[in-house]
Amino acid sequence: MNALQGIEGQLEWQQLPSPTLSAGEIRIQVAAAGLNRADLLQLAGNYPPPPGAPQTLGLECAGVVSEVGEGANWKVGDKVCALLPGGGMATEVVVHGQHAIPVPERITMAEAAALPEVWATAWCNLFELAGLKPGEKVLLHAGASGVGSAAIQLCKAFGNPCWVSVGSVERLDYCVALGAEGGVDRHTGLEGLRDFGPYDVILDPVGAGYAALNLDLLNRDGRWVLIGLMSGREAQFDLAKVLSKRITLIGSTLRNRDQAFKSRLMAELGARVWPLFTEGKLKPNLEQQFAAKDAEAAFAALSSNKVNGKVVLILDKNLV
Known part of the structure; x- marks a missing residue:
């Protein structure tokens, strides 16, 4: 072959x-x-x-x-x-x-x-591992990716409003057309994500660079699902926020x-x-x-x- x-x-x-x-x-x-x-x-x-x-x-x-x-x-x-x-x-x-x-x-x-790969990844991490419930709010980093595109549609289909971070205004428009409520272009700053939060679940393929912000954006009893390390593997963040918000950090690979x-x-x-x-x-x-x-x-x-x-x-x- x-x-x-x-x-x-x-x-x-x-x-x-x-x-x-x-x-x-x-x-x-x-x-x-x-x-x-x-x-x-x-x-x-x-x-x-x-x-x-x-x-x-x-x-x-x-x-x-x-x-x-x-x-x-x-x-x-x-x-x-x-x-x-x-x-x-x-x-x-x-x-x-x-x-x-x-x-x-x-x-x-x-x-x-x-x-198979992206829909299995999105379904597994959002609905099985994070236990996403109808009405809970979701943040998807890299929302225009293959996994992000699948996750947006699943959130819409199962009653979960979602927001995204992406790399351009054009990609943000693409995500909104798929069903995202809105989001931000990371090149103009991620702070705008605070306006839509707090979020119950964050699906994160980025890793270190977003770690501290994720803790700020999560709701009490929020779930942070880490599926990639695009911005690096070592991060510093305040563990007191993990405790006070009862946050669950889930590391996930499928392969x-x-x-x-x-x-x-x-x-x-x-x-x-x-x-x-x-x-x-x-x-x-x-x-x-x-x-x-x-x-x-x-x-x-x-x-x-x-x-x-x-x-x-x-x-x-x-x-x-």
């Missing part, structure tokens, strides 16, 4: 042996794979795959089931999208059958490739979760979120798609921090 590797900071397509298929697994002929910031980090050598995961880039894909292992509840020809620990940017991938979900009706294969956790998460997505795509209440937010030969341009687009929503790499144009 043809697979995209990150070797010493460079992208390289390589011919690799097809992965073996075990009980409970399915083989997917990949139509398209979504790009995520984790792929950028892996390419830079800062985010190695979990033990046993493929070295091939790609944490999500969409395609057609080409082989079914014993006990997997799929059939050859099914159109699926899948959450992966790696391996999505290849002509084929093997994944546990419970980590795949049918491609929603009215959604293209390219759009479906943009769904290295065990099989059972991901199976439960994907089942929850399939039951509660995927029907909303079919009903037209949610949309994938696919902004750009690139042919496999243009992988470097795809990675450059994502790393520019100017993409609203998702970037997808097309592996098989005949399936898209």
Whole structure:
């Protein structure tokens, strides 16, 4: 099979042996794979795959089931999208059958490739780990990102007003169009976020640079969910505020979760979120798609921090 590797900071397509298929697994002929910031980090050598995961880039894909292992509840020809620990940017991938979900009706294969990682991340962190309740207020840092775009729509669909911090006025307009109540352009200052708070939940991929402000912005019994370290890993903040407000700090990663956790998460997505795509209440937010030969341009687009929503790499144009 043809697979995209990150070797010493460079992208390289390589011919690799097809992965073996075990009980409970399915083989997917990949139509398209979504790009995520984790792929950028892996390419830079800062985010190695979990033990046993493929070295091939790609944490999500969409395609057609080409082989079914014993006990997997799929059939050859099914159109699926899948959450992966790696391996999505290849002509084929093997994944546990419970980590795949049918491609929603009215959604293209390219759009479906943009769904599993960011929607699983947004749902898991907001509604499962943070226990978001209807009516609670949410702040989303990097609101125009793939995860942010999904989180805004989930908040709107489930009755949670949300605000965002973003990198430009244009991106703020994009977030408001998706359903955010408002927010700020970080280049003109984050202090304006105080006008909309306090917030019950903050979803934060930024880390150190926003740590002290997050504590100020959170409501009593607020939950700060840390999912990234874009501004660094070391922060200073007042622990007395954590105590007095009874704040919960939740560190969260998805890629290295065990099989059972991901199976439960994907089942929850399939039951509660995927029907909303079919009903037209949610949309994938696919902004750009690139042919496999243009992988470097795809990675450059994502790393520019100017993409609203998702970037997808097309592996098989005949399936898209």
